Amino acid sequence: MEAVDTLLHAAWIIPxxxxxxVWPDHSLAIRDGRIVAVLPRHEAxxxxxxxxxxxxxxxxxxPGLVNTHTHSAMNLLxxxxxxxxxxxxxxxxxxxTEQRWVDATFVEAGSRLAVAEMIKGGTTCFxxxxxxxxxxxRVAAECGVRACIGMIVLDFPTRYAQHxxxxxxKGLALHDAWRDHPLIHTAFAPHAPYSVSDAPLRQIKVLxxxxxxxxxxxxxxxxxxVAEAITRxxxxxxxxLEALELLGPNFMAxxxxxxxxxxxxxxxxxxxxxxxxxxxxxxxxxxxxxxxxLLAAGVNVALGTDGAASNNDLDLLSEMxxxxxxxxxxxxxxxxVPAFQALQMATLNGARALGIGDQIGSLRPGKWADxxxxxxxxxxxxxxxxxxxxxxxxxxxxxxxxxxxxxRPLLRAGVLTHLDEAALIQSAREWGVRIATTPQxxxxx
Amino acid sequence: MEAVDTLLHAAWIIPxxxxxxVWPDHSLAIRDGRIVAVLPRHEAxxxxxxxxxxxxxxxxxxPGLVNTHTHSAMNLLxxxxxxxxxxxxxxxxxxxTEQRWVDATFVEAGSRLAVAEMIKGGTTCFxxxxxxxxxxxRVAAECGVRACIGMIVLDFPTRYAQHxxxxxxKGLALHDAWRDHPLIHTAFAPHAPYSVSDAPLRQIKVLxxxxxxxxxxxxxxxxxxVAEAITRxxxxxxxxLEALELLGPNFMAxxxxxxxxxxxxxxxxxxxxxxxxxxxxxxxxxxxxxxxxLLAAGVNVALGTDGAASNNDLDLLSEMxxxxxxxxxxxxxxxxVPAFQALQMATLNGARALGIGDQIGSLRPGKWADxxxxxxxxxxxxxxxxxxxxxxxxxxxxxxxxxxxxxRPLLRAGVLTHLDEAALIQSAREWGVRIATTPQxxxxx
Numbered sequence: 001m002e003a004v005d006t007l008l009h010a011a012w013i014i015p016x017x018x019x020x021x022v023w024p025d026h027s028l029a030i031r032d033g034r035i036v037a038v039l040p041r042h043e044a045x046x047x048x049x050x051x052x053x054x055x056x057x058x059x060x061x062x063p064g065l066v067n068t069h070t071h072s073a074m075n076l077l078x079x080x081x082x083x084x085x086x087x088x089x090x091x092x093x094x095x096x097t098e099q100r101w102v103d104a105t106f107v108e109a110g111s112r113l114a115v116a117e118m119i120k121g122g123t124t125c126f127x128x129x130x131x132x133x134x135x136x137x138r139v140a141a142e143c144g145v146r147a148c149i150g151m152i153v154l155d156f157p158t159r160y161a162q163h164x165x166x167x168x169x170k171g172l173a174l175h176d177a178w179r180d181h182p183l184i185h186t187a188f189a190p191h192a193p194y195s196v197s198d199a200p201l202r203q204i205k206v207l208x209x210x211x212x213x214x215x216x217x218x219x220x221x222x223x224x225x226v227a228e229a230i231t232r233x234x235x236x237x238x239x240x241l242e243a244l245e246l247l248g249p250n251f252m253a254x255x256x257x258x259x260x261x262x263x264x265x266x267x268x269x270x271x272x273x274x275x276x277x278x279x280x281x282x283x284x285x286x287x288x289x290x291x292x293x294l295l296a297a298g299v300n301v302a303l304g305t306d307g308a309a310s311n312n313d314l315d316l317l318s319e320m321x322x323x324x325x326x327x328x329x330x331x332x333x334x335x336x337v338p339a340f341q342a343l344q345m346a347t348l349n350g351a352r353a354l355g356i357g358d359q360i361g362s363l364r365p366g367k368w369a370d371x372x373x374x375x376x377x378x379x380x381x382x383x384x385x386x387x388x389x390x391x392x393x394x395x396x397x398x399x400x401x402x403x404x405x406x407x408r409p410l411l412r413a414g415v416l417t418h419l420d421e422a423a424l425i426q427s428a429r430e431w432g433v434r435i436a437t438t439p440q441x442x443x444x445x
Numbered sequence: 446m447e448a449v450d451t452l453l454h455a456a457w458i459i460p461x462x463x464x465x466x467v468w469p470d471h472s473l474a475i476r477d478g479r480i481v482a483v484l485p486r487h488e489a490x491x492x493x494x495x496x497x498x499x500x501x502x503x504x505x506x507x508p509g510l511v512n513t514h515t516h517s518a519m520n521l522l523x524x525x526x527x528x529x530x531x532x533x534x535x536x537x538x539x540x541x542t543e544q545r546w547v548d549a550t551f552v553e554a555g556s557r558l559a560v561a562e563m564i565k566g567g568t569t570c571f572x573x574x575x576x577x578x579x580x581x582x583r584v585a586a587e588c589g590v591r592a593c594i595g596m597i598v599l600d601f602p603t604r605y606a607q608h609x610x611x612x613x614x615k616g617l618a619l620h621d622a623w624r625d626h627p628l629i630h631t632a633f634a635p636h637a638p639y640s641v642s643d644a645p646l647r648q649i650k651v652l653x654x655x656x657x658x659x660x661x662x663x664x665x666x667x668x669x670x671v672a673e674a675i676t677r678x679x680x681x682x683x684x685x686l687e688a689l690e691l692l693g694p695n696f697m698a699x700x701x702x703x704x705x706x707x708x709x710x711x712x713x714x715x716x717x718x719x720x721x722x723x724x725x726x727x728x729x730x731x732x733x734x735x736x737x738x739l740l741a742a743g744v745n746v747a748l749g750t751d752g753a754a755s756n757n758d759l760d761l762l763s764e765m766x767x768x769x770x771x772x773x774x775x776x777x778x779x780x781x782v783p784a785f786q787a788l789q790m791a792t793l794n795g796a797r798a799l800g801i802g803d804q805i806g807s808l809r810p811g812k813w814a815d816x817x818x819x820x821x822x823x824x825x826x827x828x829x830x831x832x833x834x835x836x837x838x839x840x841x842x843x844x845x846x847x848x849x850x851x852x853r854p855l856l857r858a859g860v861l862t863h864l865d866e867a868a869l870i871q872s873a874r875e876w877g878v879r880i881a882t883t884p885q886x887x888x889x890x
Contacts, residue, residue, distance in 0.1 A: 432828025
């Protein structure tokens with residue numbers, strides 16, 4: 001008998017690799033934080049002795065979800081200002097509130113709330129872009145989730161930094177501080193083509209190559225962004241980024257609702273990744289990312305929730321469902337983005353976009369044991385003809401029962417193992433009361 | 446002190462009438478199944494003595510949701526065949542399975558599963574269209590939910606009826622049997638313009654006027670439907686229905702993804718209702734209903750889930766969120782269908798479409814006490830700036846804790862009061878196994 005740390009016995013294992021596989025009555029063995037084997041239950045019981053065995057008789061095990069675009073700390077602004085046009089939302093609500101409130105304390109509290117929400121919803125890895133990222137890195141590490149922390153860069157001053165060089169300097173210090181941590185990765189996060197000028201983008205290109213880290217950027221979020229760039233720069237933002245040599249397998253372009261055929265070819269040719277945030281794009285009326293066409297062209301498309309101020313949740317299971325539904329509507333093809341492809345976008349494609357597709361994103365022996373159990377036994381998931389369909393089209397994050405990151409349990413039977421949920425709710429409420437009573441928000445009350 | 450049966454004390458009451466109101470720390474008094482008063486808690490406690498008092502300190506009370514288009518019994522086919530083009534879905538999966546399986550027993554079991562799912566999700570009234578509607582009526586009445594049961598009509602034979610006259614005959618018997626029941630209403634349900642010819646539609650028009658019941662019909666679901674009608678009839682389906690004088694305040698047109706400006710004007714002028722099923726339209730790639738334009742023109746737009754075979758749930762809270770998000774995306778206006786309007790579509794507009802807007806659809810004294818409590822206290826709903834936003838954009842049906850229909854509790858603290866949930870799950874599983882092992886489904890397994 002071979003000794004392992006943990007054996008998970010599930011009703012189904014949906015490993016994502018190989019494609020489309022759904023294995024009934026299978027077990028997953030974990031040792032030293034990594035997946036040792038995925039095999040039929042009776043074989044697992046014959047081959048392994050485990051320090052801990054977990055029986056999940058109604059659950060499907062899937063890889064931990066990868067939220068490839070969010071602004072965690074914005075959880076404190078969830079639902080602050082909804083149903084408004086983008087510029088009114090930003091200019092009259094989000095930016096003034098950020099200017100007034102966003103400091104290290106805010107980011108620490110918001111990130112902690114977000115991480116708890118993500119763990120409860122089956123997200124085990126997130127790609128963040130926000131101010132005071134040192135706080136978010138620390139919270140993620142403390143909470144035991146995997147994160148890619150953005151080294152944010154803007155041309156203009158905020159309470160976090162004064163100018164592009166200052167942002168870069170702080171970002172590099174962050175990178176150095178976390179370079180050896182097993183859970184924390186970093187990426188350059190130049191905010192958007194309209195907020196970062198050529199000089200810092202050139203620096204970022206050199207540094208990203210040197211440090212071998214990804215670049216994470218909002219690109220072509222709206223038609224207005226593209227039109228203004230043409231007026232200002234004489235070309236579309238993607239063309240400018242290409243001229244700056246930013247596109248490539250290290251580049252994550254978030255949103256991409258405005259895409260011409262030649263641009264899809266360009267993304268495919270350069271191996272750039274597209275991060276699709278369907279619920280944010282809908283809510284802010286930003287446009288429709290042509291996901292089916294991108295996938296057909298061979299572009300790696302991953303999923304993000306965006307921040308809670310524009311979604312209003314960090315629920316990647318819901319995002320997966322919205323992505324599958326919306327792709328069908330937008331392409332006019334009911335066969336577009338079938339259930340498996342939606343799950344792949346939310347797991348392996350996200351891992352690939354972050355450059356860690358060999359480490360996480362599927363339940364393959366050798367990878368980290370980032371694993372999520374979803375209960376498919378409830379009334380609203382019956383009958384159950386196809387677990388993959390049920391997972392994508394009927395399951396909800398409240399059906400996530402258990403979550404492990406690198407083999408460590410972070411959620412057991414729906415309960416956070418290392419976080420005090422009641423205290424987090426209380427803290428969020430107190431922040432909400434403080435923020436709601438600041439002058440610029442009274443008109444919205 | 447005035448005696449009432451029940452007093453509900455909630456953190457907020459969102460009555461839908463008056464528009465946009467959110468009343469903190471309010472109570473709702475119920476006597477003889479009807480709402481007596483909605484008032485501040487301290488006033489309620491000073492004015493009423495109640496046989497039962499229910500404290501809902503984290504909950505918002507909203508009117509019971511009205512699911513204005515579904516095929517309840519299809520719950521047994523949930524997720525049977527997903528990610529397929531409409532005609533392959535219907536022709537190769539749904540129709541053969543229905544032909545093999547749909548009888549009174551199937552409809553009884555499927556309806557019961559659907560009703561349980563709807564109660565748990567806060568739906569207190571549904572508008573159904575399916576075969577063997579006598580079973581659905583009986584199940585709804587037994588379970589204590591409100592329903593409008595479709596007197597289905599088709600030109601062609603099924604296991605339920607042989608020809609249009611046979612369907613009509615059975616429908617009229619259903620109408621007579623239930624005409625005095627307080628919870629059960631009926632509507633004529635001619636399936637669609639392409640499946641019902643002029644002669645039965647003329648009969649339905651006469652009978653609907655005579656009995657004063659609504660007409661519930663799929664109309665303009667897809668572009669193909671419209672194109673084929675032009676070839677066959679020389680006009681678009683809506684024009685044919687207008688010529689047959691079916692349009693009017695008794696007419697519910699379901700789907701309506703294909704609409705020209707003049708048709709929107711026609712719907713508004715005739716007072717016809719549009720039933721929007723956004724998730725089904727997306728999943729089957731049917732097209733986009735122009736909800737914002739319809740509402741701007743003054744058309745009453747209500748919401749439906751469609752059947753579980755094309756959704757894959759009967760979750761009206763989720764449909765509300767999808768409707769709000771999709772309307773913004775489709776109209777390009779982030780202010781389109783704000784949270785309140787989405788809730789109105791899912792409640793009062795549905796009641797109006799069914800012709801019972803004076804009886805249900807809002808928490809107004811005198812109306813039936815069809816009331817739903819939604820927990821807004823959870824981690825993923827914090828901070829809470831605007832309860833209406835949180836309800837629409839972050840709440841989920843698993844946050845529905847309590848449901849009353851005509852003052853009778855059907856769900857208490859998430860538990861069905863009159864239905865055995867474990868037995869329903871077991872029954873659904875057994876049906877699923879039987880159906881999955883029939884020959885036409887093995888290729889899909």
